[in-house]
Amino acid sequence: MTDSPMSAHVRLANEIALHFRHRDPATAAEEIAAHIRAFWEPRMRARLIADAEAGNGDLDPLIVSVAALLPPPVAG
């Protein structure tokens, strides 16, 4: 159960990672990145990228590799 104040986008990203963990890491990272590009609003993506770059320890390592595949959001 989640009692820690993990931010919503980190928690959601980690949950996504669980659903792709059975794939090889490179494929999993690409598929997760495609999912996040398709469904996440730019400011959520930006936060995720920033968290990964800042070494947020709550992030699943697979998501850290995903963040590297995400292009910076297009300015809206």
Place this chain on the structure above:
Amino acid sequence: MSLIKEQDYGTPARPGEAAVAVEIDGKEVLVPEGTSVMRAASEAGIDIPKLCATDSLEPFGSCRLCLVDIDGRKGTPASCTTPVAAGMKVRTQTPKLAELRRGVMELYISDHPLDCLTCPANGDCELQDMAGVVGLREVRYGFDGENHLDEPTDSSNPYFDFDASKCISCSRCVRACDEVQGTFALTIEGRGFASKVAAGAGGSFMESDCVSCGACVQACPTSTLQEKSVVELGMPTRSVITTCAYCGVGCSFKAELRGDEVVRMVPHKDGGANEGHSCVKGRFAFGYASHPDRRLKPMVRERITDPWQEVEWEEAIGHVARRMLDIQARHGASAIGGITSSRCTNEEVYAVQKMVRAAFGNNNVDTCARVCHSPTGYGLKQTYGTSAGTQDFKSVAKADVILVIGANPTDGHPVFASRMKRRLRQGARLIVADPRRIDLVRSPHIEAAHHLQLAPGTNVALVNALAHVVVTEGLVDREFVAERCEDFEAWERFIARPEHSPEAVADITGVPADELRSAARLYAAAPNAAIYYGLGVTEHSQGSTMVMGMANLAMATGNIGRDGVGVNPLRGQNNVQGSCDMGSFPHELPGYRHVSDDAVRTVFETLWGRTLQSEPGLRIPNMFDSAIDGSFRALFVHGEDIAQSDPNTQHVTAALTALELVVVQDLFLNETSKFAHVFLPGTSFLEKDGTFTNAERRINRVRPVMAPKTGKHEWQIVCEIAQAMGYPMKYDNAAQIMDEIAMTTPTFAGVSFDKLDRVGSVQWPCNDAAPEGTPIMHVDGFVRGRGRFVDTVYVPTEERSTRKYPLILTTGRILSQYNVGAQTRRTGNVVWHPEDVLELHPHDAEVRGIRDGDMVALASRVGETSLRARIDDRMPVGVVYTTFHHPTTGANVVTTELSDWATNCPEYKVTAVQVALKQTASAPSVSVPVPVVVE
């Protein structure tokens, strides 16, 4: 328009080619084999007198009024029970028949009150009509003999009376309850002259199993079963055909009126979804539309602690536009957004998403489907290529095995449930996967072959195990898979792993391996097997995974693309399908096309004259999170009560409190409007002009029976806000909006109000390739080309029972109430469900010292509420259940922030809770945060 009376053919149509030729009163008619003489005559334009026959029921042959003369046959057989035969020659009018019929009517009338002029059914009474038709002029027996004229009236039901003195014992009500509704609540009690209709064991209708669907009232040929509204108001004088605004079945009704006053709602026989049947909500619970709680004037206030001030429309719309623009100027274009409603028409929803995308200039539009069927959208698009159920409702009549997962159709989708029960009574086998022993598991004349009573949150483990059996026991439809699907081999290897076997998952799901194996074999071996599912599938942290798991199972067994099979979401609200179709999701334009698709965006940009954003917008939960972090400042809420319906109420109310501007458009002030700065009054379905799209993709017209009580259609208000924000957006009528939808959305290309008025309804896709619509999808190929198998890894939810919260709460709905209850709580339906209750197993109650009816505290890690306990062994040990129809109990105070990984659909169905006896007797209460003003 005058009162519409559909032709009653006397007996049901029979399937097959019209190949049997008969001659009736000199007219030749061709009908299918098995057709009754009565129906054949009716099709030839010859009405044979009748009382016990009506075409929604199988022939019964009791009234002896429909006698005919047939060449070469002895006697005068009843035309309702006599099937046609080739070359048959029938006469329906002879002196002998006339004498016999007058004799029959004379007997009926000798025991019937002669109060026609003051009878509520005057002018709508078949007994009265038949007396006229047969030329009855006298009753030789007098009226002083033994009779039933002093039989009492049962007025216990809030919507109809049962006046036994007027009963002619034709059994139409009993048969309607059996054959149409499938409840078997009524019977004929006694013998001979003493025989009479009885509800249950002879008590009142309210004490019986009657579900108030109205089928008996509809079938009654006299005033024995009569709507109270007709008794009070008199017979209606005109009809408007429209669509029910409750569940996703989308029943067609005749709104029958006197002037602008609705007297009654009568299910429309030609309605594609319901074919003349109804439930207690659609049939009777329409009074909310004229309830005094309706707000008809716009209101504004500066702060949410201020009193509301009524204003004119112009001022309210100008106020919304100014505040929205001001917030955007200070915080950026993405700081505002809107939520569309599944209770509104396609045209209204289209207008709202257009306002957000073109006038707000962002994609921050989401819909209440986020919290119900968004995983259906994701899962079916990934596997089949589009977000829609595969079948029409009629298809269930061809199913040999029906697998119901996480749905409770008899409560949530009762009119479809009646279709399903009819098929089950004909011999189809039933598998139910549900933690609760829902009514379908065992009810009159129905018993599930398997009840897979799984633990909440273990759907994916269960569906994987079903598929494991299919794959490892050689039950795959290899030909179908090879011709129609892709990625099968990888999935086959995945699902064949030992960890997916029934034995391996038995400890997870709680379902015995043998039972699960038997269920899988039954499903896979059926000529036609169909899956029907509801929110018990989607409202989980793995909702999307489960949808894909079911899609895999259907593909692996070849159960896609024909009658009797498929994967079918039972949509919760009336226009969930439509609101999703109309581009309500933040990542999709109308027609489920991604906002990043340049070609699609160009279509809309060219028409709308604005550049559209290519990035997805905020989902509802993202809006809440962003409101709390300050990057999202204003929300337009169209016809939703998010403060009651969305999970983790404290989080929702904190978000709403943080917003600078909340605009609510609704019929009533609701929980969300407590946090609103502007209230825009909405229109009821009786005032709307547009379309709803039901769970079978059927686009039905919603026709106004009166002008908007607020003075404006909802789409007009949306357009005026957009215009006040500087974006020109104008339509003369709702038909023009549908024309724009058809122009921009390929699956709706062939839809127009004119076509719907002409053909009744169509199921999308409706375009040049399918001008009359598409009842069954994926017939020759999947929308995405080949059906795609997707690995479905079971990931246990983070929400687990603990020592502090040892029980699992799951939520749902009941028959008489609807969603947050805003409508049904303002009708007579409250007699069945005056408050939400907590169902729990006798063991869980006993160890806590709880008795039936006690007030209990229900607590989770996020909140606490109190409600009354109902002890019921339909619950498994360790699982409790409640509904969210009443704000006083506020079930969502305890539900959590957890959601589906792919779509953020909340995990309503799994919350770890504790239940404790409340020490002091009190009414239900809830700790709802008091609105706090943000300076």
